Each structure stands twice: as structure tokens, then as C-alpha cells.
Amino acid sequence: MESVQIQQASKKDFDVVGKKVVRAGAVLAVLGKPSYTADIATGDLVYVKAVRSSCVHATIESIDTSRAKLLPGVLAILTSKDIPGVNDAGSILSDRPLLAEKVVRHYGEAVAIVVAETHQAAEEAAMLMDIAYTPLPSVTNPNDALKPDAPLVQERSNLVKHMKIRKGDVERGFSQSDLVVENTFKTEFVDGLPLETEAAYSYLEPSGRIACVCSMQNPFDVYGKVVKILGFEKAKLRMIQATTGGGFGPKSDETPIDVAAYACLATLKTGKPALAQFTRDEAMIIQCKRHPFIIKNRTGVTNDGRLLAWQSELIADTGAYVSKGHLVLGRAVFHCTGPYEVPNVKADGYCVLTNNTIAGSTRGFGSPQVHFAAEVQMDLIAERLEMDPVVFRAKNILRPGTRTLTNQRIEDPGLDMCFRKAVALSDWYHKRKQYEQHNKGTSRLKKGIGIALLYHGNTLGPESGDFATVHIAITPDGKALVETGLTDFGTGGMTSLLMVAAEVLGLPYEDVRMSRPDTGRVSDSGPTVASRVTVIGGRATFEAAEIIKNRLSRVAAERLACSESSLIFRAGNVYSNDKPERRITFRDLVVEAADRNVELKSVGYYLAPTTNWDEETGQGSPYNQYTFGAVVADVEVDTETGFIRVGQLTPVYDAGKVINPLGLLAVCEGGSIMGTGYGIMEKIVTSEGVIMNPNLHTYWIPTILDCPEIINSSTVESAGQIGIFGAKSIGEIPIVLPAAAIANAISWATGVKIREIPMTPDKILAAIMNVK
């Protein structure tokens, strides 16, 4: 019923939704006002620095603090024994201590924290700590970790999770195929790398409660862990999200818990305000990475290009602690064939512990890895079939009435719409001919064009309870205040919520404000992950605004002597549709309602329908709705240097009803650039578990000079089943496809086969030499 109501709502003309607005908080940002954690840390601050393991896997024999303690300015040194509550900082599973007890399991694991009067004293003292380790056998290759005699990373099997898809009969599918193509693909650890490193600032309130301001995505998750670490009653801690300089996943996982706990422990110990902030190298060593995957894809097709069978084996290295690894694997497996209908599918995914850096949430959450492998596989098959990749894909894409690898029926034409638009906008067929001519006449600079398609299950789906809570209060000046524990860290999600509230209440966008997410003020709103703020949070905002609108309608109907159902709330006025001259300003209506003691605060709650699938076969409907997309990449390959220039990306997404078009554009362009970096630049280099490039001069992310010259971003609108006004997720999704589209363009231009990312010049050059 609800979805019917929402669908109808989407048919009306919108006053605010779909219009260009100035993002919430943008004025503060361009003025450089202090709003990030370290900017607002004041008072007689103490500084906290973690002492980190230099070993990859070792027992801790002794911790000698004597030299460190003598350093002037050092106030306290805390180890696991000094934790008043529970030594558990794992974001979901309780497998990760805040401070190592007997064993360290990865390079850089925290063993102790130093609290000092200055940042310098804390850093120097950390270096004076004498910790004796006895090395243990370690394992840093996930294939080795699965062997029976492998060293155990934790006191459990190194195999964290085995996920399965069993659809049809894959062997029969292969035997009926005219062609079977098998390839192994490899991706690397990369860092989401929010430019503001993890930071937390805590202080004692006069009541004795500790307030902690933190750069993070999920205030309630951090709060829940830190309150236990401190051994506090719930009311003695309050967690506030500061303006957050990028999230990208790492700030939804382990490290915000760490810095918040460090700061709060320091405040508890000293009574003073405390600041804990990672340095860049610390952030790059510790924060959760994108999982490296090894993916074997075996695919059977008929000579006329119909997919008959698909078998995937996926191995994901989650490092020394699970973090979100089991969930990342789930999303990866649920998307491993790409957006195609395949009658027979068998997939086995393994999430594996190693003594590597921890991998967790990173924008896209398993989807970029599997789409790279699936979409390059599709081109390698098309080449063998001597078929244009567009023609081959068109025979197999998920259209209304087709079924995914989990046998979920797709009713949505979004993929076909994106696909057609991307092919048209990129001038695909013309460019293929033009570049073919060009490449015949040149030996050095080859031009290529490649395409890739995606589907992306929306919001949490199988990952956990997909709910949101949003509070709205109308202030006496006739404006609305939206409060929630959902957060914005550059995504634009909060702006979408303000737009939804303004739309329902008939207020100008400028009259709706937000407050900082604060666990002391709002109820648990679920995590800000899985691109779910607009889609799910929008529904809760709609609920909250409707409650207030209904209460105000009763007052207005009496006052204007008309029926409630005839009332229109629009542009700060309320009037009767039948007699528009009968009107009252929203502000006057609020004053009147307040006089009558009408409650002008509300809480909106929305819980997405539970999704179902079978553990043994993976069959069912793991997601409530899907976002679709297509990306075409135009590249130029310098065959003498191996250097890739991405001239143009043409991303087209079906984001359903677009709520905040300017925000969506920024996210589509930004994700395209981040995805380009993932494809051709970024790699965390490890040597036996030690990170070799934890800095921005040897780990390169795209600068404006690496940005594609043109990003011709556009959307199609095919309404989602559950999202507010038919909206679908978009935040993470634009990072997913550039790597595959670029790889396919390079292959077509040069004849090299690409099965690994990043496609750095050395690798491209070596591959070109091989072809020659």
C-alpha cells in the first residue's frame, strides 16, 4: 500500500524535489568556517597517539612504558589492561580488540595509547615505548590461508564465510554451449582515502557526561562500541558527528571507533578535553581498505551470443579482522554475473582472514570488483564470438521479465534505458569505425572505446535491518528543523532529506534546516552506508513531515472553513484548493497551532521490506530494488609508454526519481573520477603484510589533471519500488564501472588482454610487448 501511495506522489509536480538547490552546509564550506572535528577542538586539550605494532603477526611478550613515561608532558599510557569496560572495537563482529592483548595480527595494530600535553610529546613517547614481540608464522596470501596447514590468523578458521549461488544446472549449461571462456581476474587493496583523516574530540560536560565529536558515518555504531569500552551506562556518553571530510566507507568501519575510544579514554583518565587524530600514514595503514579479489569466471555461450552458463569462484582477502568482509563478499556474489540473464549459474565466494591490512567497507562494497571481472569477461567473449560488445550485451541484459542469478524477477526497464542512452550519447558505432581507421594509420597513439553495464542492489538488503528514523520540529518562526542520526560526509544525502521535508510541508527549501547528528538528541537511525540516505531516509522524512502536515491541516481546515482534503501546502502558504483566496501563511498557521497546543514535533520511521534468499542456493530476492547504469569510456593508449589518457566518460544511471539533481551530478562525476583512479592508478603495495606506500607521493589518487577531459553524465528515470518518490540509490554506484569500461577500451585499441587492475603504464607496456 505504501508503495502505491509513493508512486502516486511521484506523479505530481514538485516544487522543491528535482530542482537545483544549494547543498546544506555548502556556505560554511566555501567560507572555510571551523566545523570539522579538529577545527572545533578547544580548551586545555590533551593529545592521544596510538603505539602500533611493527610486526605482522606476533605475541606480545612485554610492554615497558618506563622510558616513555619519563618524557615531559606525558600524562598517561594505557594498554588493554587499563580499559575500564570491554576491549571490543569490532564494528560488527566482536573479533577486534581496541588495544591488542596477547597477540598482534596485522602491521600497525594498536597496542597502547599515549596521552600527552602536546601532540609532539605524544608522538615522541609513542616511539619510546619498548614492546617485545615474538614473531608468529604469518599468512598474507588468501589462497595460502585456505590451505589446511595455514597459520591461523585468529582462534577460528581462516575461512570466514562461504557464499553460494546455485541456479539451474551449470554443467548442463556448459555442455550445451558452443563456446566456453575462462579467465582469472585480480584486483588490489585500495584506500577509500577520505582527505580528512579520522579524528575525535571529547570533553566532559558539567553533568559528568562525556561528549565526543567525531568524523564518521555512523554515530550510533561508534556510540554503541565506545560506551561498552568505557564501561559506561548509556546516558553517560553522547556522540556527535562533526562535519566530515569524506567517508567513502572507511569512516563507517573500525577506525572512527578507535579514535573516539582513544579520545574518550583520555578524557576519562585526565578529566581534560582530548583530541585524537590520525596522521596520513597512520590512516593509510589502519583504515579499512577495499577488498582485493581473485575471481575466476567461466562462461558458456551459444554461437549466436546467448549466455547459457556462468561459474564464478571469488576469493576476498579481508585481512586480520573481519570488519564488513562477510557482507562485502555477499554483495559481490549477488552481482558476480553482471546485469545479465543467465539460466545456469554456480558461484562460490570465500571471505578469508590473512595477516594483511583490514579490508572493510569502501564505496561500492564488492560491486566494483565483480563488475570489473564480469564486464571484461563479457568483452573477451564478444571478441571470441566476433561480435560487437554492444550487440552481444543487448542479447543478454536484464530486461522486464528476466531473472537475475538469484532468480529474482526484474520488472524494471532501467538497464535497457541506460544502455541505449549511453550507446547513443557516446556515438558508439561511429566512434568504433572512426577509431579503427585512426589506429590503422598510427603506430603509437591508439584510440579505443569500451562499454560496461551494471546493476546494483539497493540499500542494505541482506546486510541488516534497513530502517531509518527522522525527527522534524517546527520552530516558532515557521521553519522546520530536520534531525536524524543519518549523516552526510559529502554525499548530499542530507540535502535530499531537507528537500523532501520542504516538499511535503510546502515550505521553501531555505526554510528547512538540519542540526548536527547527535546521539543525545535523536533516536537510532541506522547506519549511513549502502547509499541509503535518500532512498530510505527520505521515506522516514516523508513520514515525519506528513504527521506534522496532518496536524496542521486540522487547524487550517477549521480556520479556513474548508475540508482538510482540499488543503494545499505550497511555498510557505496553506490554502484551499476549492477557494484559493482562503489562505494562511505557514508561519501564521504554526502560531495558531501552537496556541492550541498542537504538538509540532514528530518522528518518522521507515523500515524497508525484509528481503529473502536461501542460504544454500542463494536463490531469492536479496534486494528490494536495483539501480542500473552504463558507462562508455573513450581512451588513448600511448603504446610506447603504456600511459592511458581517458578522454571521455559517458556515464548514464537510472537513479529513479532524481531528488537533488545538482548533488547527483557531483556524485556521478566524482565517482567516475574515483573509479578511473581505481582502474588505472591506485594500489596499496604490501610486502609480507607491511604497507609500503602509506603516503600520497607513492600512492596516487587522481588529481584534476588525471580527470577525464569530458564526463558527459546523464540519467534516465525508471521509478524504484521502495525509494522516496521512486528514488533509487546512487551515492556509491558511479565508482563501479569506469575500470571495466576503460579496460575494454584499451583491449579493443591495442589487442592486449587485461585481467588485472590497476592498469598502470608498466603493466600496459609489458602487455603490449607480449602482443607484439
Next chain:
Amino acid sequence: MKDDKFTVSFTLNGKPCSVDLKGNERLIDVLRDSLDLKSVKEGCGAGDCGLCMVLVDDKPVHSCLMMAGQIRGKAVTTVEGIGDNRTLHPIQKAFLETGAVQCGYCNPAVILAAKSLLDSNPRPSRAEIRRALSPVLCRCGSYVRFEESVLVASGEKS
């Protein structure tokens, strides 16, 4: 130890300013901690990310790589000095109009790099804009929006 201190005078956001230094302070720390100019961000402390960009005599400088003692007699500009709530700088205005703000963390540095460019080259080409903004990293990838903002601020585009 007091005797070790020395005073450095310079112009800060158009006004005379002097600070007492020991001599080992980085410019970024003096700006953020002593002068409370929090728009200057530290992203790496190694000159890689450009988030600590300020203008020294109208030229972009990484304030994490400059010692505070080096600013004697020079003019330092931060974002606090180029606009406020009532009168936004044209680049700041263009940032809002084109949707250039995402997480916002790099914005002060980008705005200063853009201002320096426009002050010396009022009608820059796209290539010139990219070159001028290239020292500053933006992980949200607002680069196309930044480029649009500079074009709007220069009057090249509306």
C-alpha cells in the same frame, strides 16, 4: 627560553599582524593554532595533497612546507580574508551555483588556487584552470565542478 623568541610582522588578510616565534614552527601551525584560521587544513604534512594551500604575496604556497619565519614582510591570504556571509567572493558564489561542494574539506585550498589564477589571468582556458588547480587533491572528485566554477567566476560561462 623566552629570549629565544623573535617577532615576525607580516600582512594577514589585508591587515598588519605580528606573531612571536621560536623559529621551528610551520606556517600552517601558526595560522591554525596561534591565529585561529581553521580554513587551512592539514591533509598530509608532506606537500602532497595541497589542502594547506594559502596565498603568499598572491601566489599559492603549501603552508605545511613553509616555515612561519619565512613570512616576514609578506602578505598572507586565507579564505577567511576573501569573503564573508554578506559578500561572497565570485568563486565562492560560483561554487554554490555549480554544486562544487561535496565534503568541503579541500574547498578553501581550491578557492585560493582559483583566486590566484583569476587575479593573474582573468579569462583562463580549461587547460590553464586544470594546471592551476592541480596541486590540490579532492577525493570526492569535484574537479569538473571546480572547473565550471572558475569559468562561471571568470564570466566565461553562466
